[in-house]
Amino acid sequence: xxxxxxxxxxxxxxxxxxxxxxxxxxxxxxxxxxxxxxxxxxxxxxxxxxxxxxxxxxxxxxxxxxxxxxxxxxxxxxxxxxxxxxxxxxxxxxxxxxxxxxxxxxxxxxxxxxxxxxxxxxxxxxxxxxxxxxxxxxxxxxxxxxxxxxxxxxxxxxxxxxxxxxxxxxxxxxxxxxxxxxxxxxxxxxxxxxxxxxxxxxxxxxxxxxxxxxxxxxxxxxxx
Amino acid sequence: xxxxxxxxxxxxxxxxxxxxxxxxxxxxxxxxxxxxxxxxxxxxxxxxxxxxxxxxxxxxxxxxxxxxxxxxxxxxxxxxxxxxxxxxxxxxxxxxxxxxxxxxxxxxxxxxxxxxxxxxxxxxxxxxxxxxxxxxxxxxxxxxxxxxxxxxxxxxxxxxxxxxxxxxxxxxxxxxxxxxxxxxxxxxxxxxxxxxxxxxxxxxxxxxxxxxxxxxxxxxxxxxxxxxxxxxxxxxxxxxxxxxxxxxxxxxxxxxxxxxxxxxxxxxxxxxxxxxxxxxxxxxxxxxxxxxxxxxxxxxxxxxxxxxxxxxxxxxxxxxxxxxxxxxxxxxxxxxxxxxxxxxxxxxxxxxxxxxxxxxxxxxxxxxxxxxxxx
Ligand SMILES: Nc1ncnc2c1ncn2[C@@H]1O[C@H](COP(=O)(O)OP(=O)(O)OP(=O)(O)O)[C@@H](O)[C@H]1O
Ligand SMILES: [Mg+2]
Numbered sequence: 109x110x111x112x113x114x115x116x117x118x119x120x121x122x123x124x125x126x127x128x129x130x131x132x133x134x135x136x137x138x139x140x141x142x143x144x145x146x147x148x149x150x151x152x153x154x155x156x157x158x159x160x161x162x163x164x165x166x167x168x169x170x171x172x173x174x175x176x177x178x179x180x181x182x183x184x185x186x187x188x189x190x191x192x193x194x195x196x197x198x199x200x201x202x203x204x205x206x207x208x209x210x211x212x213x214x215x216x217x218x219x220x221x222x223x224x225x226x227x228x229x230x231x232x233x234x235x236x237x238x239x240x241x242x243x244x245x246x247x248x249x250x251x252x253x254x255x256x257x258x259x260x261x262x263x264x265x266x267x268x269x270x271x272x273x274x275x276x277x278x279x280x281x282x283x284x285x286x287x288x289x290x291x292x293x294x295x296x297x298x299x300x301x302x303x304x305x306x307x308x309x310x311x312x313x314x315x316x317x318x319x320x321x322x323x324x325x326x327x328x329x330x331x332x
Numbered sequence: 333x334x335x336x337x338x339x340x341x342x343x344x345x346x347x348x349x350x351x352x353x354x355x356x357x358x359x360x361x362x363x364x365x366x367x368x369x370x371x372x373x374x375x376x377x378x379x380x381x382x383x384x385x386x387x388x389x390x391x392x393x394x395x396x397x398x399x400x401x402x403x404x405x406x407x408x409x410x411x412x413x414x415x416x417x418x419x420x421x422x423x424x425x426x427x428x429x430x431x432x433x434x435x436x437x438x439x440x441x442x443x444x445x446x447x448x449x450x451x452x453x454x455x456x457x458x459x460x461x462x463x464x465x466x467x468x469x470x471x472x473x474x475x476x477x478x479x480x481x482x483x484x485x486x487x488x489x490x491x492x493x494x495x496x497x498x499x500x501x502x503x504x505x506x507x508x509x510x511x512x513x514x515x516x517x518x519x520x521x522x523x524x525x526x527x528x529x530x531x532x533x534x535x536x537x538x539x540x541x542x543x544x545x546x547x548x549x550x551x552x553x554x555x556x557x558x559x560x561x562x563x564x565x566x567x568x569x570x571x572x573x574x575x576x577x578x579x580x581x582x583x584x585x586x587x588x589x590x591x592x593x594x595x596x597x598x599x600x601x602x603x604x605x606x607x608x609x610x611x612x613x614x615x616x617x618x619x620x621x622x623x624x625x626x627x628x629x630x631x632x633x634x635x636x637x638x639x640x641x642x643x644x645x646x647x648x649x650x651x652x653x654x655x656x657x658x659x660x661x662x663x664x665x666x667x668x669x670x671x672x673x674x675x676x677x678x679x680x681x682x683x684x685x686x687x688x689x690x691x692x693x694x695x696x697x698x699x700x701x702x703x704x705x706x707x
Contacts, residue, residue, distance in 0.1 A: 164616055164700040190618025197704070201613040203338075205345030210333045215617040223334050266618065 112137035113175060113269060113301055114161060120169035120324075121156050130156040132324035133170070138303065140269065143296045145312040146305045148321035154305040155274050157321065161303070162193055162272050175269070190218040194263030196273035200255045202247040208258045209234060209243040215265040233261040237291060253284035260291060264300075271295065273304045277311060289314055339630040346603070350635060353599040357639025357680060358646060360592030364585040365647035365676035369668035370654070371581040375574050376669070377506045385450040387422075387534035387564050389549045394560035398572070399532060400428065406530045408556060415555050417548045419538045422448040423530040425520050429490055432479055439476060440512040441490065443520030449536060451514060459484035459500035466518035471500040475510040490515070494523055507655075535561070589679065596687025600632050604691040611695045612703020621696035628695055632688025633681065640680030644673050 114137065121131040130153040138144055146154050159165040160172060163185030172179045174192060182188045189195070202211050212230040221229065234240050237257040247255050256276060263271055276292075277285035289311055296302055304311065312318050320327045343350045391412060393402040406423050413421045425443040432439065444451055446465045454461070454471060462469040470490070472482060477498070482488050487495045496515065504510045521527045537548050545563045552561040568574065604611065611624055648668050 159701050162616065164704070184620055186615060186618050186620045188618075189616065190620075193618070195613075195616045197613070197616075201609060201704075203341075203610060205341040206333075206338065210337070210341070213333045214338075214614065215619075217335055217623060218618050218620065226333060262617070 110139045111176065112173075113140045113142075114138040114303075115173040115176075116157075116161065116170070117173070118170035119157070119160060119167045119172060121153075121160060121165065122168045129324050131160065131167070134321075134324075134326045135170075136319060136326060136329060138270075138301065140301050141296075141299055142301055143292075143314070143316045144303045145315035145318045146303060146321065147307070147312050147318060148327070150307075152321040153324040154321055156324075158272055158274050158303070158305050162195060163188055186218075190215060190266055192269045194260075194265070194268035194271040196256070196259055196263045196271065196276045198275035198278040200247070200252075200259045200279075202255055202258060202262075204247055207244045207246055208239060208250065208261075211247070211258055212262045212265055214262060219266055229265065230261075233264055234258070236264070237261045251284070253280055253287060256280060256284075256288055257291065260288075260295075264295075270301045270303065273302070275305055275307065277306070277308055282310075285311070335626070336630070339627065339634055342603075342627075342631055343634060349599060349602070353595060353635050354639045354642065356595040357592055357636050357683060358643035360588040360595075360683070361640045361643025361676045361680050362646040362650065363588040364679060365644050365668060365672055366650045367581040367584050368675065369647060369651050369672045371574075371577045372669050372672050373507065373651075373667070374577055375568075377508050385534065385564075386453055386536060387450065388537040388540055388545050389535040389552060389561050390564055390567050391533040391535060391552055391559050391561045392531070394553070394558055396560075399567075400426065402531050404530050404532070404558065406528050408559065409530075409533055411555055412533055412535060412552055412559070415548070415551050417538050417544070417551065418535055420449065420536040422450065422534045422536075423517060424450075424532055424534055425517055425524070425526060425529065426531040427520060427524055431488075431490065440508070441470075441515055441520060442512060443515050443517040445517045448534075450534065454500075454502040454514070455504060456500050457503045459498070462499055462516050464518075465516045466522070467516055468494075468496045468519050469499045470496045470513045470515045471502055472498055472513045473510040474501060474503045475507070476513055477501050479511070490523060589683065592683050593687050596632060596636065596683050597690065599635070600628060600688050600691040603631065604628060604695045608695075608698065608703045612698060612700045615698075615700040616704065624696040625689075625692040628692035629685065629688040632691075633684035636680040636684030636687070637677070640677045643680070644668075644676050647673075647676070 116134055116136050119131060119134045120129060122129045134157060146157065148154050156165070160167050163179050163182065166180065174188065179185060179188065203214065209227070209230045212233050213226045216226045216229065231240065231243065234243050237260055239254060239257050239261065242250060242254060247258070250258065277288050280288060285308065292302060292304065293314060304315065306312055317329070317331045319329050392399055393404050396402045409421050409423050412418060422444060427441045427443070428438040429441055430438055446462055451461055456471070457474065461471060470488065472480070477483070480488055482498050484498055484501055486498045488498055489495050521529065535552065537545055539545070542563065549561040549563055553559055614624060651668050
């Protein structure tokens with residue numbers, strides 16, 4: 109059997125504040141190259157689980173392993189995120205005082221790339237997401253769909269093993285969303301492992317596998 | 333993109349706030365640098381007033397707090413000259429005259445015998461020295477000559493109805509000097525009705541080594557109970573005026589620093605709070621804590637250095653302007669010492685670090701999940 113890239117083993121997250129168990133006893137594995145959608149009603153714990161997998165938050169129970177290594181063993185999980193993960197957010201979170209190309213370079217500060225190499229790599233990534241022509245624009249000058257493309261290019265900056273996205277099309281109209289779907293499809297085609305949280309039925313249908321959450325629990329795990 | 337580009341972009345992207353903080357820092361630094369600069373100029377002026385004169389030990393009347401009020405009989409000079417280690421003794425009468433209208437400081441007139449060491453050391457730019465100790469002649473400092481509007485060959489009245497010929501004009505980098513004049517001792521004594529009286533004796537030692545001079549001063553003081561003797565350098569260092577000026581300058585500087593750092597802290601806290609989500613996002617993208625700290629501290633330091641440059645430039649202009657003003661010009665040396673500027677720069681760096689470190693630390697400590705939820 110293939111070694112899993114990500115492995116959640118009876119993971120729970122309890123919030124004292126509000127006394128809620130947002131994630132309860134969740135176990136699953138994702139192998140490299142999979143395209144996984146995480147769906148469920150609002151408040152079912154999707155974001156919480158995604159944050160745990162990305163090391164932005166720590167589980168109150170269970171373990172998360174990345175390529176066989178327990179996340180709790182990373183001193184500052186930033187090291188792990190910088191080399192292994194790409195994050196895409198619902199509201200893009202682009203830096204308004206920087207151009208598109210500069211935004212894409214932000215994660216590269218944690219690598220050994222020279223300024224020149226960073227610039228080159230950003231240009232390649234913007235090309236990949238079809239944004240080369242807007243490389244020198246500030247985010248305010250871009251449409252929302254274009255902003256999300258830049259954010260995706262930024263998430264890919266350090267050649268991550270896994271791309272995590274929380275409602276990446278939540279702020280987009282359906283036709284813009286569709287173009288973003290196609291971008292994810294093509295990334296998957298190039299071998300990227302994707303885990304996308306979504307409300308969007310259409311996006312979920314494109315994935316190889318759909319994890320459904322309800323009240324913090326994993327309700328179903330269906331592969332196509 | 334360089335890391336510094338991001339720092340710059342953050343500051344330039346918020347121009348109003350950056351400029352306000354920068355001016356706050358600039359004002360604090362300008363205040364500190366110009367105050368310390370003026371005091372320093374005052375201090376060095378006073379110091380080389382004695383050092384540049386070739387006088388090693390100053391002998392005054394014992395028990396007097398201020399030199400101006402010291403009175404000694406000129407005849408004590410022989411007793412001092414007899415002390416072991418004394419190479420030369422020059423009696424001097426120092427008077428402060430009111431020669432200029434609306435001048436609160438007055439004009440210092442130093443009476444010395446003709447050909448005494450302090451006179452020979454003057455840097456004459458016109459005319460010459462007086463030849464006799466009783467002639468009604470004066471050598472005038474450049475700044476004072478300008479204030480009195482006199483040239484060599486002119487006549488000036490030290491006291492109304494008492495004309496003296498201006499025989500020479502001297503220059504001195506020292507503001508006190510340049511704003512004063514020298515007269516023959518005998519003539520000044522006669523003018524002020526103080527025949528046989530002096531303010532002090534300037535002593536030149538056989539050795540100029542500080543330890544030897546201190547011993548010499550002790551021996552001179554022991555020679556007569558009316559005498560108190562001090563090494564010239566110590567007199568300047570201890571002078572009440574300098575100590576007062578120093579404490580005022582430091583006090584004002586402390587206030588300026590406090591205001592500056594509160595302003596800086598406020599700006600950086602705002603910058604961090606406002607960008608909570610952005611910082612959390614950077615952490616989510618894999619930025620380590622120390623890079624977040626470097627970003628925030630980098631921003632505050634850059635602001636402070638820019639503020640310091642503006643502030644120091646302002647201080648230089650201000651001090652120069654003050655030295656040109658008739659009222660203050662005879663008190664303020666026109667230049668700020670380089671080490672005072674350096675102090676200003678270091679101070680600004682300190683402000684940047686102090687004002688940036690706490691906000692940076694709180695930004696780095698922030699849990700990324702919390703920050704991403706922040707609105
Ligand atoms: N930091 C927190 N402190 C307290 N409770 C929290 C915290 N984060 C999440 N929760 C709670 O945990 C539960 C799951 O939240 P989560 O954001 O994971 O849901 P979600 O499935 O992403 O919902 P949505 O689709 O609306 O984004 C909710 O009840 C939420 O209120
Ligand atoms: Mg969510």
